[in-house]
Amino acid sequence: MPASPIRKLVPFAEQATRKGIHIHYLNIGQPDIKTPPAILQAIKDTQIDVLAYSHSAGNYHYREKLTHYYKRLGIEISADEIIVTTGGSEAILFAMMTCLDPGDEVLIPEPCYANYLGFAAEAGIQVKPVPSSIETGFALPDREAFEQAIGPRTRAMLICNPNNPTGHVYSIDELRVVEDICREHQLFLFSDEAYREFCYEGSHYSALNLSSIREQVILLDTISKRYSACGARIGALISHHQEVIASALKYAQARLSPPTLEQIGAAAALDLPPDYFDATRKTYLQRRNTLVQLLNEMPGVFCPMPQGAFYAMARLPVKNADDFCQWMLESFSYEGETVMMAPGAGFYATPGLGLQEVRIAYVLEESSLIRAMKCLKLALEQYPDRCSR
Amino acid sequence: MPASPIRKLVPFAEQATRKGIHIHYLNIGQPDIKTPPAILQAIKDTQIDVLAYSHSAGNYHYREKLTHYYKRLGIEISADEIIVTTGGSEAILFAMMTCLDPGDEVLIPEPCYANYLGFAAEAGIQVKPVPSSIETGFALPDREAFEQAIGPRTRAMLICNPNNPTGHVYSIDELRVVEDICREHQLFLFSDEAYREFCYEGSHYSALNLSSIREQVILLDTISKRYSACGARIGALISHHQEVIASALKYAQARLSPPTLEQIGAAAALDLPPDYFDATRKTYLQRRNTLVQLLNEMPGVFCPMPQGAFYAMARLPVKNADDFCQWMLESFSYEGETVMMAPGAGFYATPGLGLQEVRIAYVLEESSLIRAMKCLKLALEQYPDRCSR
Numbered sequence: 001m002p003a004s005p006i007r008k009l010v011p012f013a014e015q016a017t018r019k020g021i022h023i024h025y026l027n028i029g030q031p032d033i034k035t036p037p038a039i040l041q042a043i044k045d046t047q048i049d050v051l052a053y054s055h056s057a058g059n060y061h062y063r064e065k066l067t068h069y070y071k072r073l074g075i076e077i078s079a080d081e082i083i084v085t086t087g088g089s090e091a092i093l094f095a096m097m098t099c100l101d102p103g104d105e106v107l108i109p110e111p112c113y114a115n116y117l118g119f120a121a122e123a124g125i126q127v128k129p130v131p132s133s134i135e136t137g138f139a140l141p142d143r144e145a146f147e148q149a150i151g152p153r154t155r156a157m158l159i160c161n162p163n164n165p166t167g168h169v170y171s172i173d174e175l176r177v178v179e180d181i182c183r184e185h186q187l188f189l190f191s192d193e194a195y196r197e198f199c200y201e202g203s204h205y206s207a208l209n210l211s212s213i214r215e216q217v218i219l220l221d222t223i224s225k226r227y228s229a230c231g232a233r234i235g236a237l238i239s240h241h242q243e244v245i246a247s248a249l250k251y252a253q254a255r256l257s258p259p260t261l262e263q264i265g266a267a268a269a270l271d272l273p274p275d276y277f278d279a280t281r282k283t284y285l286q287r288r289n290t291l292v293q294l295l296n297e298m299p300g301v302f303c304p305m306p307q308g309a310f311y312a313m314a315r316l317p318v319k320n321a322d323d324f325c326q327w328m329l330e331s332f333s334y335e336g337e338t339v340m341m342a343p344g345a346g347f348y349a350t351p352g353l354g355l356q357e358v359r360i361a362y363v364l365e366e367s368s369l370i371r372a373m374k375c376l377k378l379a380l381e382q383y384p385d386r387c388s389r
Numbered sequence: 390m391p392a393s394p395i396r397k398l399v400p401f402a403e404q405a406t407r408k409g410i411h412i413h414y415l416n417i418g419q420p421d422i423k424t425p426p427a428i429l430q431a432i433k434d435t436q437i438d439v440l441a442y443s444h445s446a447g448n449y450h451y452r453e454k455l456t457h458y459y460k461r462l463g464i465e466i467s468a469d470e471i472i473v474t475t476g477g478s479e480a481i482l483f484a485m486m487t488c489l490d491p492g493d494e495v496l497i498p499e500p501c502y503a504n505y506l507g508f509a510a511e512a513g514i515q516v517k518p519v520p521s522s523i524e525t526g527f528a529l530p531d532r533e534a535f536e537q538a539i540g541p542r543t544r545a546m547l548i549c550n551p552n553n554p555t556g557h558v559y560s561i562d563e564l565r566v567v568e569d570i571c572r573e574h575q576l577f578l579f580s581d582e583a584y585r586e587f588c589y590e591g592s593h594y595s596a597l598n599l600s601s602i603r604e605q606v607i608l609l610d611t612i613s614k615r616y617s618a619c620g621a622r623i624g625a626l627i628s629h630h631q632e633v634i635a636s637a638l639k640y641a642q643a644r645l646s647p648p649t650l651e652q653i654g655a656a657a658a659l660d661l662p663p664d665y666f667d668a669t670r671k672t673y674l675q676r677r678n679t680l681v682q683l684l685n686e687m688p689g690v691f692c693p694m695p696q697g698a699f700y701a702m703a704r705l706p707v708k709n710a711d712d713f714c715q716w717m718l719e720s721f722s723y724e725g726e727t728v729m730m731a732p733g734a735g736f737y738a739t740p741g742l743g744l745q746e747v748r749i750a751y752v753l754e755e756s757s758l759i760r761a762m763k764c765l766k767l768a769l770e771q772y773p774d775r776c777s778r
Contacts, residue, residue, distance in 0.1 A: 004639070043433075050423060089645055230442045259620065
């Protein structure tokens with residue numbers, strides 16, 4: 001089981017905090033945006049005597065309301081095609097365990113959400129990474145690269161759209177390539193759309209609407225980022241494939257049920273007005289623009305413009321970003337402040353890739369982001385192992 | 390992945406309900422006891438703006454308070470030896486994945502909690518069942534039976550104490566046998582003590598206090614039954630073995646965190662007075678006595694006296710309890726009522742065992758239990774496939 005690259009620097013951060021240094025946490029996708037009060041209020045208003053298990057697939061009332069949320073987005077599904085999961089995390093694990101046998105392979109464009117690698121290890125399946133490049137803004141790798149990676153045990157492809165960690169939003173043309181590959185090679189398509197509300201240019205196209213592979217698509221979702229409710233642990237696995245749902249339900253039944261109260265909160269969130277996301281999206285957009293501009297102004301730094309989510313992958317003029325991120329916590333501060341970032345290598349399955357990259361989550365208000373970038377700029381100037389590209 | 394024996398009759402129950410039949414649900418361990426209002430109140434009183442991830446191992450505050458709970462029970466552990474899990478379910482899965490490799494074996498006395506078999510399948514490990522017998526009240530199988538089941542890939546034993554589904558509470562002598570086996574064969578001991586508060590004769594002895602295998606014991610726990618808070622999804626994995634905790638933490642980090650609000654509720658429950666459980670224990674004791682007496686009064690029925698938890702395993706004069714339980718939902722009613730029970734075979738890993746047995750959870754008030762037993766008695770009289778033993 002690989003260690004989380006996002007959390008493995010935590011001991012160094014704790015040490016810095018004990019020294020009195022203020023850390024700008026840009027390492028983890030924990031939004032600072034307020035959770036809609038309606039979610040918390042619905043939980044507080046709940047009148048129950050017994051905090052009982054819910055249905056293993058989630059409360060029917062919540063699933064029914066979810067269908068209306070998806071319908072507004074142009075996605076037609078029924079409540080029976082939804083399994084409410086304990087966070088998006090569990091949806092990923094259920095999808096892997098349901099659709100693949102141990103030893104089977106899943107194609108994943110890299111860099112990718114690091115925990116995909118952990119869940120694949122748990123499910124006993126092999127990740128076949130297909131590298132995307134910072135030079136192309138982490139666009140979908142060429143079709144040929146996928147074809148070359150496909151072997152007799154390849155059963156699925158996993159994409160994250162908008163992408164964590166790159167912020168790339170797959171265009172409809174890119175999704176057509178994905179559709180063609182999955183159709184021709186009979187692959188399941190796991191589509192993690194946790195960040196769909198956060199697209200800053202153009203609109204989001206859901207994999208569930210790729211009609212020629214309708215039954216092969218498994219949508220992985222979560223309320224964590226959408227409603228800044230990471231601690232609620234409410235996600236969903238959605239598929240038109242009845243056998244997939246029936247099989248995933250067995251995993252759901254083994255763990256009994258997702259949290260009861262948070263399903264009530266999540267259902268309440270679905271009554272928020274459709275323009276609820278406008279303000280949050282505007283906030284992230286502004287932060288993104290500021291962050292990417294400041295990064296690209298630093299000598300030797302390159303950060304392609306992300307189109308969605310709230311992450312940016314930047315290449316730094318250092319030999320090893322792992323060492324650099326640790327050094328920033330251990331040995332650097334500017335006016336009592338430093339920055340925590342997620343080293344890029346942990347988002348790649350291929351050893352040796354991403355060594356110069358970091359993932360930055362723009363989950364702090366703009367003034368803090370500006371301070372953080374000031375720290376980063378000075379740190380890069382002072383860092384002993386700086387290198388030019 | 391095996392289907393849950395507890396839930397697979399649900400469609401037949403739904404059908405009966407649609408026909409207007411009232412079902413006494415004795416099939417699932419969902420207590421009817423009120424959740425302590427302090428748990429729900431603490432959640433309602435929580436003032437937060439952002440429902441954020443907690444620490445992957447659980448809030449430190451909650452873990453710290455848990456150490457005092459265990460200390461009162463005579464179990465000495467530190468907060469760093471606890472990983473808060475999403476229900477006891479996740480603790481079971483984490484223990485298996487942490488301590489065993491795919492293909493390794495775990496010894497489990499059967500009948501056992503059916504989902505152990507599901508989690509073992511998820512972890513890719515083999516269950517080596519060691520049968521206990523209804524004739525001995527499901528006492529620990531003989532040492533020889535365990536020895537015979539141990540092979541070169543056997544790495545662990547899993548016990549549930551008090552036992553689900555049998556209600557058996559392991560005596561200190563039985564636990565010494567378990568200790569000896571685990572010590573001599575270098576096995577991890579997974580001890581599921583979800584029902585420790587519900588012992589009706591004598592006291593409970595925790596496996597964590599088996600001093601000669603101190604580092605080999607993994608305690609699996611949950612607040613679900615203790616506080617009638619099944620829907621909270623808060624459990625714990627506890628071990629003195631530092632490497633086990635470090636490895637389990639990686640699994641915990643991959644899924645980010647257990648639910649945030651419920652940890653606040655669970656922490657509040659720890660302030661309940663120590664005599665809080667007395668009333669609940671008394672309620673269950675009274676129900677147990679009534680239930681077991683009524684069962685044993687039915688011709689051909691045998692139910693040994695359970696000493697703990699809130700389950701009884703009974704042998705019925707039927708060829709196949711699966712069919713009988715389904716028949717009770719599909720084709721039987723008495724004054725508009727019927728009963729749902731969990732067929733026994735699903736609690737055995739050995740095919741062909743437990744076919745005449747059912748698990749009955751006494752999670753209804755006594756008057757309902759009496760009505761339910763009236764139904765069962767009449768159903769057994771009318772059932773076409775009745776057989777004598």
